[in-house]
Amino acid sequence: MSDLLDVLRHTVGSHHVLTGEGLGAWEQDWRQRRPQGKALAVVRPANTAEVAAVVRACAATGTPIVPQGGNTSLSLGSTPDASGREIVLSLARLHAIRAIDPHNLSMTLEAGCILHHAQEAAKQAGLLFPLSLASEGSCTVGGNLGTNAGGTQVVRYGNARELCLGLEVVTPQGEVWDGLRGLRKDNTGYDLRHLFIGSEGTLGIITAATMKLFPLPSAQLTAWAAVPTIEQAVALLGLAHQHLGAGLTGLELMGRSALELVARHLPHLRVPLLAEMASPWFVLLENTDSESEDHARDRFEALMEAALAAGCVHDAVVAQNQTQAQMFWQVRESISTAQAQEGLNIKHDIAIPITRIPAFVAHTDALLSQAIAGVRIINFGHLGDGNLHYNVQAPAGDDPAIFLREQEARINQIVYEAVAQFGGSFSAEHGVGALKVEQLEQYQSPVALGLMRAIKQALDPQNLMNPGRMLRL
Amino acid sequence: MSDLLDVLRHTVGSHHVLTGEGLGAWEQDWRQRRPQGKALAVVRPANTAEVAAVVRACAATGTPIVPQGGNTSLSLGSTPDASGREIVLSLARLHAIRAIDPHNLSMTLEAGCILHHAQEAAKQAGLLFPLSLASEGSCTVGGNLGTNAGGTQVVRYGNARELCLGLEVVTPQGEVWDGLRGLRKDNTGYDLRHLFIGSEGTLGIITAATMKLFPLPSAQLTAWAAVPTIEQAVALLGLAHQHLGAGLTGLELMGRSALELVARHLPHLRVPLLAEMASPWFVLLENTDSESEDHARDRFEALMEAALAAGCVHDAVVAQNQTQAQMFWQVRESISTAQAQEGLNIKHDIAIPITRIPAFVAHTDALLSQAIAGVRIINFGHLGDGNLHYNVQAPAGDDPAIFLREQEARINQIVYEAVAQFGGSFSAEHGVGALKVEQLEQYQSPVALGLMRAIKQALDPQNLMNPGRMLRL
Incomplete structure (x- = not known):
């Protein structure tokens, strides 16, 4: 192995082959919930030719490679295991x-x-x-x-x-x-x-x-709506497609309980309409316009009129300026922070065919409540893409760590079985990494897994590229 | 082989296993320029399970399969070779x-x-x-x-x-x-x-x-513009993206010589602006609007004003109704027919990064004119996608068949070398089929070919799926 390290130092310069202690920035997942891995070395090539030379040196010595960008994986996809055998290949210096x-x-x-x-x-x-x-x-x-x-x-x-x-x-x-x-x-x-x-x-x-x-669009507007039911949120999405066409650039759904966490833990953020309306669901819409802000506002108002008339929304506000729009987005993006402050929780990044989302939510909410009295469901996500972050929090007052230890496997089982039943995906946008390898084996069809393994074996016969992540052979 | 035919007849019903003579509809390419192939049988399964059973029967007997849809391939991708060993698997009955x-x-x-x-x-x-x-x-x-x-x-x-x-x-x-x-x-x-x-x-x-x-869009408008240079056509595309955003659904470029062929061979079609303007290039634009026809027209007029002011267009007309819009499209889509009536020609379906199209056209036009005095270049295509149908016709008066026999290889060589030099593709949208297998080997990199062959061998180790088309092992 010292031979390999010598070759790597010669290839990328000894300053860019890091070994020993103090490599947490590369060896530990950014959430810092999992134990730190141990890399044989962190290697930081400067360009494509150096990346290729590093890969050849690793191939020649049978050394597994974990590629890493910003180390922001949500699925343990880019940190080394504990073996001390894997190198982390950081792409950070290729930033031109x-x-x-x-x-x-x-x-x-x-x-x-x-x-x-x-x-x-x-x-x-x-x-x-x-x-x-x-x-x-x-x-x-x-x-x-x-x-x-x-x-x-x-x-x-x-x-x-x-x-x-x-x-x-x-x-x-x-x-x-x-x-x-x-x-x-x-x-x-x-x-x-x-x-x-x-x-x-x-x-x-x-x-x-x-x-x-x-x-670059000429204008971008953001609106916030209180919605009576999740069925009406789906109907609002349909109206938004009709009225805004390709102008619709975002449609985010947030459950009331998700926003109540934001209001509780981040009181400096004002959650629009939360105090005024008893609605169980809220929607953030974004409209991007190639013409003008006035035109964007006209289109938005026409959409909101139609939505009010159809009973899709209880009430809605359009951000009056960029600052207010950013504040709307900040509320949406603070849900995860608020959840973390409330305590550890069980996250799911799922996709469901949009038409089936209301039935999926009703079905899965009921199963979870039945299984665990008082369980709290923090449901929010990108409704326009059918992507929900369907997270599960311990009943109020319970110790989150104990809850996770005792209930995580059972809750995942309930949620992922329901996802499969409704034709959905257990990983919409976060990927599989090391975290969901078993889910891939359980929920992808044997035919799909067979095709994937044949491809992996054909292209990486030594199984050195991020081995064990995503697809287990 | 009679065993295989028995199994196939049992699988899909004997009415749907066609053998013998009279199978030109499946055995011959729709252009009918190439000799008719000879299938072992044409097999017409009714559903997915039958397709799977047919494939299993062929796999068991080592019989190659040529899948066929509407038999409209432009690259000899879906007709059998002359061996009489291949079955044509028609998907026509799976039409639900x-x-x-x-x-x-x-x-x-x-x-x-x-x-x-x-x-x-x-x-x-x-x-x-x-x-x-x-x-x-x-x-x-x-x-x-x-x-x-x-x-x-x-x-x-x-x-x-x-x-x-x-x-x-x-x-x-x-x-x-x-x-x-x-x-x-x-x-x-x-x-x-x-x-x-x-x-x-x-x-x-x-x-x-x-x-x-x-x-469904609320309105669709079509315009036709006379353009001074191909550089200005590219500039017009940029203006159209800016003014119409996602409303821009089509931007077609047509060289004057292409339209002159339409005017000569299809005189019942009126080619807009051709007689009035000496411009070397014409553009057809389509704008799709989610709002209203008035709005679409306003946007189009704003674009055309900006284009006239910038010198991108000499003159332009917006279709006044759906009939006129269809007539504009009919002219564009009749170029191939007009070319065929003028005589056999050498077709190229290429893509070039849009910025480099003017330089590519100048370079390649010059090389061809230098190589063959009087050669006619019929250039038209989907400029919005960087996709040109850069076709080459015999000098006026020359026998097209002799021209093709003597010059096709040389002209292809000139055009495809230029395409490679300008970072383009020798097959933008028509595919490779049996027709361009050699070009794939010549112009894809050895690394890409190696990856493709590894995938093909991993998934189809018997090489029975449309063998010899696209990728030769």
Whole structure:
């Protein structure tokens, strides 16, 4: 192994091969709920050629590789296990924006580029890079692609996958696939791009990508509505599609109990309509307009009139300015923080066909309440994409740690069985990582698992790329 | 082999196993320029289970399978070779629309459903299925997905790939993968869907799909503009993105020589602005509006004012009604017919990064004119997607058949080398089929080819699924 470390030091420079103690920033998951892993080394190559050389050195010595971007995985996808055998390959030094092409509406950038920097670079060129999620200040575009990240504008722009035109990838053999052509149409063989996107580093290492850009919108408006039932929230989504067309860039659903946690733990945030209305559900809508703010406001008001007339909403407010709009979003994005302050909870990142969401929620709420008296369900998410963060909190007053220890497996079983029954997914946007490997085996069909394993074995026969994450052989 | 035919007859009914003469409808490419192939049999299963049984019977006897939808391939992708050893597996009887889900904005339908029927079914449910291409009256959705078809609305809605939420596929082993979940977010393992889409039947047989639907637009307007240079056509595209946002659903470019052929051979069609303006380029724009026809017209007029002021257009007309709009499209879609009447020609379906299109055209036009005095270049296509149908016609008066025989290889070489040099694709939307297998080997990188072959061998180790098409082992 000292031979390998020598080769790695020679390849990337000895300053960029980190060993020993004090590597928590790479060895520990950012939530810090799980025990710290132990890497053989953290290796920080500077460019694609160095990444390829590191991979070849690891392949030659049978050393497993854990690729890592901003270390913001929610599923233990990018930290090493405790064996001390795995290297962490950090993409952080590959952070260049290689090119922005305004006429082609595309941007080529390296995997370690932080998402927020990518957004800013596009904006400076007068364009929009629409991928947006809570960790955008530290997550990287390579990680976003490796996990096919979602976020808050998927209803309009799609997931990270839909925003990608091309990739550069280092294969498990340490070869470089240059697939960075910024084309909207290219039917020349299998779509390798989509195979690597969402593969969580198990088939190769994404080192750069060409991503779609969009014209900067002229206006963006945000509204907040109190909704009588979850069925009416789904009906409101339909009306929003009709009235706003592609202008609808966000539709977030929040249960009353989720917002009550925000009001309790983050009292400096004013939760709109919560005190005034007894509604069990609230919705945040975002409308993006290529014309003008007046036009956006007209469209929004027409939508709200129709929604009030149809009984989809009890009441609604449109943010009067950007500050108020940001405040609406801040309330939405503070639910996780408020939940953490309330105590440990059991998180589920699920997707359900939108039509079936009301029945799913009624069914699963009832099963959980039956199983555990007083259990609290904190349900919120991206309704426009059918993606719910259906989280379960201990009954008020119970010790959350004991609750988790005793009930987590049982609650997961209830929730994931219901998800399967309603044709949904147990991992909508957070990926599988090391955390949900068993769920993948349980809920993917044997035919799908067989195909996935055949692909993994064909491309990574030594099983060195993020082994044991996502797909167990 | 008679054993196999017996099994097939038992599986799908003897009426649906066709052998002998008179099978030209399945054995011959629709252009009828290539010699007719010879199938061992044409097999017409009625449902997914029958498809799976047919595949198992073929796997057991080592019989190659050519899947076929509407037999409208432009690249010899779905007709049998001359060996008499291959069966044609026709999906035509799997044509049901299984479900339309308005709240989920999705439709599940079988592979043999004709594209136009899918469009009509969506419309009857008050929704839009936006995939649209010239052969929509006979091509099938399964074929569209197998080849990742493009068409005229890609600039807004993407290719067939981008419209697909889920697939049902029969694997080369005759197993059924049910991946029909209609979810917008699902990160549970490798994206098998995108691997099968565009694989041209070489990895399995798509039997059904869940596709995205959209709200029906309130208005659709079409405009026709005369443009001074191809650089200004690209600038007009940028203005259209800015002014129309997601309302821009089509931007087609047509060279003057392409339209002159239409005017000469199809004199009943009036080509707008051709007689009045000396412009070398014309553009057809389509604007789709979720609000109203008045609003669409206002937006279009604002765009045209800006384009005139910027010098992007010489003159423009907006269609005054649906009939006139259809006439504009008819002119655009008649270019191929007019070309055929002028005589055989050498077709190229290429994509180039949009910014580089003007330089590519200048470069390649010059090379061809230098190589063959008087050669005529008929250039038109989907500029919004960077997709050109860059076709080459014999000098006026030359015999097209002799021209093709003597010059086709040389012209292809010049065009495809230039495409590679400008970072483009030799097959934008028509696929590879049997026609462009050599181009794939020449212009895909060795690393990409190695990955593709590893995948093909892993999933279809007997090489029975459309063998020799797309990817040669």
